[in-house]
Amino acid sequence: MKILQLNTWTGRIKGALARFFENGDFDVVCLQEAVWGSNKLLDNFSVTVDQIKELGKFNHDFRSANWGLRISDFKMEQGNAILTREKIVEEKTEIVHGEYQELKNLEDIEKQGYTIQIVRLENGLNIVNHHGFWRPSPVGDEVTVKVMKKVAEIVRGLEGPIVMCGDLNITHDSLAMRELDFLRDLTAESKIRTTLSGLKFDGEVACDHVLVSPETEVKNFRVLDDLVSDHKGLVLEI
Secondary structure, eight states, rough: OOOEEEEEEEOOHHHHHHHHHHOOOOOOEEEEEEEEEGGGGGTSSSHHHHHHHTTTTTTEEEEEEEEEEEEEEEEEEEEEEEESSOOOOEEEEEEEESOOEEEGGGGGGGGGGGGEEEETTTHHHHEEEEEOOSSSSTTOOHHHHHHHHHHHHHHHHHSSSEEEEEOOOOTTTGGGGGGTSSSHHHHTTTOOOOBBBBBSSSSSOOOOOEEEEETTTOOOEEEOOOSSSSSSOEEEEE
Protein backbone atom coordinates (compact mmCIF):
# COMPACT_ATOMS: atom_id res chain seq x y z
CA MET A 1 0.00 0.00 0.00
CA LYS A 2 1.32 3.43 -0.99
CA ILE A 3 0.37 6.42 1.20
CA LEU A 4 0.99 10.10 0.37
CA GLN A 5 1.28 12.97 2.84
CA LEU A 6 0.91 16.47 1.33
CA ASN A 7 -0.04 19.98 2.41
CA THR A 8 -1.66 21.17 -0.85
CA TRP A 9 -1.28 24.92 -0.15
CA THR A 10 -4.96 25.35 -1.14
CA GLY A 11 -4.22 23.72 -4.49
CA ARG A 12 -2.91 26.96 -5.92
CA ILE A 13 -0.17 25.43 -8.13
CA LYS A 14 -3.02 24.21 -10.26
CA GLY A 15 -1.47 22.63 -13.34
CA ALA A 16 1.43 20.90 -11.64
CA LEU A 17 -0.72 19.57 -8.80
CA ALA A 18 -3.36 18.23 -11.18
CA ARG A 19 -0.74 16.40 -13.27
CA PHE A 20 0.88 15.07 -10.10
CA PHE A 21 -2.31 13.27 -9.05
CA GLU A 22 -3.25 12.26 -12.59
CA ASN A 23 0.12 10.53 -12.99
CA GLY A 24 0.34 9.28 -9.39
CA ASP A 25 -0.45 5.82 -8.11
CA PHE A 26 -1.41 6.24 -4.45
CA ASP A 27 -3.75 4.03 -2.47
CA VAL A 28 -4.30 6.63 0.27
CA VAL A 29 -3.58 10.35 0.42
CA CYS A 30 -3.65 12.59 3.49
CA LEU A 31 -4.07 16.25 2.60
CA GLN A 32 -3.91 19.45 4.61
CA GLU A 33 -4.97 22.91 3.45
CA ALA A 34 -7.19 21.16 0.94
CA VAL A 35 -10.17 23.06 -0.47
CA TRP A 36 -13.64 22.22 -1.71
CA GLY A 37 -16.86 24.08 -2.39
CA SER A 38 -20.25 24.06 -4.05
CA ASN A 39 -19.37 26.83 -6.48
CA LYS A 40 -17.52 25.81 -9.67
CA LEU A 41 -15.75 29.18 -9.65
CA LEU A 42 -13.31 27.68 -7.17
CA ASP A 43 -12.14 25.20 -9.83
CA ASN A 44 -10.65 28.10 -11.81
CA PHE A 45 -8.20 28.97 -9.04
CA SER A 46 -7.46 25.75 -7.16
CA VAL A 47 -7.22 22.02 -7.52
CA THR A 48 -10.06 20.96 -5.25
CA VAL A 49 -10.59 17.72 -3.35
CA ASP A 50 -13.25 16.75 -5.88
CA GLN A 51 -10.75 17.17 -8.71
CA ILE A 52 -8.06 15.24 -6.85
CA LYS A 53 -10.51 12.43 -6.19
CA GLU A 54 -11.32 12.18 -9.89
CA LEU A 55 -7.74 12.60 -11.16
CA GLY A 56 -6.30 10.10 -8.69
CA LYS A 57 -9.14 7.59 -9.20
CA PHE A 58 -10.01 7.42 -5.52
CA ASN A 59 -13.23 5.70 -4.55
CA HIS A 60 -13.75 7.19 -1.08
CA ASP A 61 -13.04 10.45 0.72
CA PHE A 62 -13.47 11.98 4.16
CA ARG A 63 -13.28 15.75 4.69
CA SER A 64 -12.94 17.82 7.85
CA ALA A 65 -13.22 21.59 7.44
CA ASN A 66 -11.21 23.95 9.64
CA TRP A 67 -12.86 27.07 8.25
CA GLY A 68 -15.25 28.26 5.56
CA LEU A 69 -15.68 31.40 3.51
CA ARG A 70 -18.93 32.67 2.01
CA ILE A 71 -19.18 35.64 -0.35
CA SER A 72 -22.62 36.07 -1.91
CA ASP A 73 -23.35 32.66 -3.54
CA PHE A 74 -19.67 31.62 -3.40
CA LYS A 75 -18.84 29.11 -0.66
CA MET A 76 -15.59 27.29 -0.03
CA GLU A 77 -14.12 25.33 2.85
CA GLN A 78 -10.55 24.47 3.73
CA GLY A 79 -9.31 21.68 5.92
CA ASN A 80 -8.02 18.13 5.98
CA ALA A 81 -9.01 15.34 3.62
CA ILE A 82 -8.30 11.64 3.37
CA LEU A 83 -8.84 10.01 -0.02
CA THR A 84 -8.53 6.28 -0.49
CA ARG A 85 -9.12 3.44 -2.91
CA GLU A 86 -9.76 1.14 0.06
CA LYS A 87 -13.23 1.21 1.61
CA ILE A 88 -13.64 3.31 4.78
CA VAL A 89 -15.53 1.44 7.50
CA GLU A 90 -15.23 4.05 10.28
CA GLU A 91 -14.55 7.78 10.26
CA LYS A 92 -14.16 10.41 12.96
CA THR A 93 -13.23 14.08 13.32
CA GLU A 94 -12.32 15.88 16.53
CA ILE A 95 -11.39 19.54 16.99
CA VAL A 96 -8.29 19.77 19.16
CA HIS A 97 -7.93 23.57 19.18
CA GLY A 98 -10.19 26.51 18.35
CA GLU A 99 -13.44 25.99 16.48
CA TYR A 100 -14.83 25.94 12.98
CA GLN A 101 -15.40 29.46 11.69
CA GLU A 102 -17.27 30.76 8.67
CA LEU A 103 -15.03 33.73 7.97
CA LYS A 104 -16.18 37.07 6.66
CA ASN A 105 -12.77 37.67 5.12
CA LEU A 106 -9.41 35.88 5.00
CA GLU A 107 -7.90 38.26 7.56
CA ASP A 108 -9.77 36.28 10.22
CA ILE A 109 -8.10 32.99 9.31
CA GLU A 110 -6.20 32.85 12.61
CA LYS A 111 -9.54 32.03 14.26
CA GLN A 112 -9.77 28.68 12.47
CA GLY A 113 -10.19 25.33 14.17
CA TYR A 114 -7.64 22.54 14.08
CA THR A 115 -9.01 19.07 13.45
CA ILE A 116 -7.72 15.54 13.65
CA GLN A 117 -9.19 12.98 11.26
CA ILE A 118 -9.24 9.25 11.75
CA VAL A 119 -10.48 6.59 9.36
CA ARG A 120 -10.35 2.84 9.70
CA LEU A 121 -10.00 1.07 6.37
CA GLU A 122 -11.57 -2.24 5.49
CA ASN A 123 -8.16 -3.92 5.87
CA GLY A 124 -8.00 -2.77 9.54
CA LEU A 125 -5.46 0.03 9.09
CA ASN A 126 -6.06 3.29 10.99
CA ILE A 127 -5.19 6.42 9.02
CA VAL A 128 -4.74 9.60 11.07
CA ASN A 129 -4.51 13.03 9.43
CA HIS A 130 -3.74 16.27 11.27
CA HIS A 131 -2.65 19.82 10.46
CA GLY A 132 -0.71 21.02 13.47
CA PHE A 133 -1.23 24.25 15.38
CA TRP A 134 1.02 26.91 13.82
CA ARG A 135 3.50 29.05 15.72
CA PRO A 136 6.34 31.14 14.19
CA SER A 137 8.96 28.93 15.83
CA PRO A 138 9.39 25.42 14.34
CA VAL A 139 9.57 24.00 17.87
CA GLY A 140 6.26 25.57 18.91
CA ASP A 141 5.41 26.69 22.43
CA GLU A 142 3.39 25.63 25.48
CA VAL A 143 0.12 25.81 23.51
CA THR A 144 1.59 23.50 20.87
CA VAL A 145 2.40 20.98 23.61
CA LYS A 146 -1.13 21.24 25.02
CA VAL A 147 -2.72 20.65 21.60
CA MET A 148 -0.43 17.74 20.74
CA LYS A 149 -1.25 16.13 24.09
CA LYS A 150 -4.89 16.04 22.99
CA VAL A 151 -3.89 14.57 19.65
CA ALA A 152 -1.79 11.88 21.34
CA GLU A 153 -4.64 10.89 23.67
CA ILE A 154 -6.91 10.31 20.68
CA VAL A 155 -4.34 8.32 18.72
CA ARG A 156 -3.38 6.18 21.74
CA GLY A 157 -6.98 4.99 21.95
CA LEU A 158 -6.93 3.36 18.52
CA GLU A 159 -6.78 -0.41 18.14
CA GLY A 160 -4.71 -1.95 15.37
CA PRO A 161 -1.93 -0.61 13.12
CA ILE A 162 -1.63 3.16 12.71
CA VAL A 163 -0.25 5.47 10.04
CA MET A 164 -0.35 9.12 11.08
CA CYS A 165 0.33 11.86 8.54
CA GLY A 166 0.44 15.60 8.75
CA ASP A 167 2.02 18.97 8.37
CA LEU A 168 2.46 19.16 12.13
CA ASN A 169 4.10 22.61 11.94
CA ILE A 170 6.91 21.49 14.27
CA THR A 171 10.20 19.64 13.93
CA HIS A 172 11.00 16.36 15.65
CA ASP A 173 13.05 18.04 18.40
CA SER A 174 10.01 20.01 19.59
CA LEU A 175 8.85 19.21 23.11
CA ALA A 176 5.36 18.69 21.67
CA MET A 177 6.59 15.77 19.55
CA ARG A 178 7.49 13.84 22.69
CA GLU A 179 3.76 13.24 23.12
CA LEU A 180 3.95 11.03 20.01
CA ASP A 181 7.04 9.04 20.95
CA PHE A 182 4.93 5.87 21.10
CA LEU A 183 5.00 6.04 17.27
CA ARG A 184 7.98 5.86 14.92
CA ASP A 185 8.62 9.23 13.24
CA LEU A 186 9.88 8.24 9.78
CA THR A 187 10.78 11.85 8.96
CA ALA A 188 13.20 11.87 11.90
CA GLU A 189 14.48 8.32 11.35
CA SER A 190 15.29 9.19 7.72
CA LYS A 191 17.11 12.36 8.83
CA ILE A 192 15.03 14.52 6.50
CA ARG A 193 16.47 18.04 6.68
CA THR A 194 13.48 19.88 5.23
CA THR A 195 9.98 19.21 3.93
CA LEU A 196 9.51 22.72 2.54
CA SER A 197 9.82 23.28 -1.20
CA GLY A 198 11.17 26.84 -0.89
CA LEU A 199 8.25 28.49 -2.69
CA LYS A 200 7.06 30.32 0.42
CA PHE A 201 9.63 29.88 3.20
CA ASP A 202 13.39 29.65 3.01
CA GLY A 203 15.48 27.54 5.33
CA GLU A 204 15.46 23.91 6.40
CA VAL A 205 12.42 22.88 8.42
CA ALA A 206 11.23 19.28 8.54
CA CYS A 207 7.68 20.01 9.72
CA ASP A 208 5.83 17.33 7.73
CA HIS A 209 5.75 13.90 9.34
CA VAL A 210 4.68 10.35 8.73
CA LEU A 211 4.49 8.28 11.91
CA VAL A 212 3.68 4.61 12.25
CA SER A 213 2.89 2.22 15.08
CA PRO A 214 5.68 -0.27 15.90
CA GLU A 215 3.93 -3.24 14.29
CA THR A 216 3.59 -1.47 10.92
CA GLU A 217 6.04 -2.95 8.40
CA VAL A 218 7.68 -0.14 6.42
CA LYS A 219 8.93 -1.12 2.97
CA ASN A 220 9.95 2.33 1.74
CA PHE A 221 9.78 5.98 2.78
CA ARG A 222 10.92 8.97 0.75
CA VAL A 223 10.52 12.69 0.12
CA LEU A 224 9.35 13.73 -3.34
CA ASP A 225 10.93 16.53 -5.36
CA ASP A 226 7.75 17.35 -7.33
CA LEU A 227 7.11 21.11 -7.11
CA VAL A 228 3.37 21.09 -6.41
CA SER A 229 3.09 23.09 -3.16
CA ASP A 230 5.10 25.10 -0.65
CA HIS A 231 5.57 21.71 1.05
CA LYS A 232 7.09 18.53 -0.31
CA GLY A 233 5.17 15.31 -0.52
CA LEU A 234 6.14 12.30 1.61
CA VAL A 235 5.46 8.75 0.41
CA LEU A 236 5.25 5.68 2.59
CA GLU A 237 4.97 2.11 1.32
CA ILE A 238 3.83 -0.57 3.74
